[in-house]
Amino acid sequence: MSKILNVAHLGKTYTSGSKQLTVLDDVSFSIDSGETFAIIGPSGSGKTTLLGLCAGLDHPDAGTVELSGVNMGSLNEDERARLRNEKVGFIFQNFQLLPTLTALENVVVPLELQGAKNPTKIGKELLGKVGLTDRMHHYPSQLSGGEQQRVALARAFSNNPAILFADEPTGNLDQDTGDRIVQLLFELNQEAGTTLVIVSHDLELAQKCNYQLRLRGGKVISNEILIEN
Template sequence: MAKILNVHQLKKTYTSGSKNLTVLDNITFSVEAGDTFSIVGPSGSGKTTLLGLCAGLDRPDEGSIELCGTALESLNEDQRAQLRNQKVGFIFQDFQLLPTLTALENVSVPLELQGAKDAAKVGMRLLDQVGLADRFHHYPSQLSGGEQQRVALARAFSNKPAILFADEPTGNLDEETGEKVVQLLFELNQAAGTTLVIVTHDLDLAKRTQHILRLKGGKVLNEKTTIPS
């Protein structure tokens, strides 16, 4: 299988006052196309920072990242944004829906930005897949947390991403609602054949992926292959 994400000797340091804080140190791993992959570790271990670097939202101080066959360090800001629009999907802990847009508009906007003529039709199909076709005209404030995350799921798959990054996708949901969202995430992912990379502190969720990368103190503790139940 081809590697869709290659991370090599990544380092990221932030300056706080007169101190330098190394958040990630010598991180190396790869993800094969079509795999499910989780990054786990305690708070402050560098999980979210790593996800942002892998998606090209930030630049490392050292090391290299190849995403979908492209070296991110060779791209400028606009080129990285274009790569994300075409190849990458995102799911965030806090949903990040646009409050002035309806559920359907939130899902359709990425497609419209790409010039798709059938954006609304595709948006409705995706909302139907996450069980929210009857709520298409509701605004985020009129939806529960679980419903908002399902809209975010539909939006994440709208541009048929090659790779989907999910940052604590159940972090703001109760256990029962979170389980439903995770089930939908894996079902949609399998149907689309997308590569899935999840950042989570939930080991039960991590065990549902094929590979687990453990971080601690900004370093790789270990990496292992799992057999998802």
């Protein structure tokens, strides 16, 4: 099985006044294509920073990230953006929908930007899969938190990403709504054959993944197989 993500000796340090804050320290791991992978740890352990570096949203101070065989450090910003558009999907805790666009438009616009054929048809099919056929012409302000996250799910899978990064995908949702989102996320992921990387403090959610990486104080304290394929 090919590696979709290779992270080697990753480090990230921020300057705060006269102090240096090391957020990630010598983090290494790899993920096979099609795996589900959880990154867990307490607040401040470096989870979200690690996710951003893996997705090429930020630059490490040390180490390398290879995404789909490409060293992210060798790319300029335009090349990084192109690689993300082609290979990566995102789901965020705060949904990040465009408020002036309807649910359907939020899914369709990225497809149009990528030059997809029949983007409206694809958008409607995806919203149907997440149970929002009757809500697709509503704006984000007219949707509940769970409905907004379902739109975000549909959008994330719209470009058939090779890898999907989900940052606390249930963090702003109640238990029942969060459970439904998790179920949809894994169903869509299995159907699409996407590699799924979830950052979460929710241990129950993490247990659903094949692999689990545990961070504490910016360091890897465990990396274990939970479910054999």
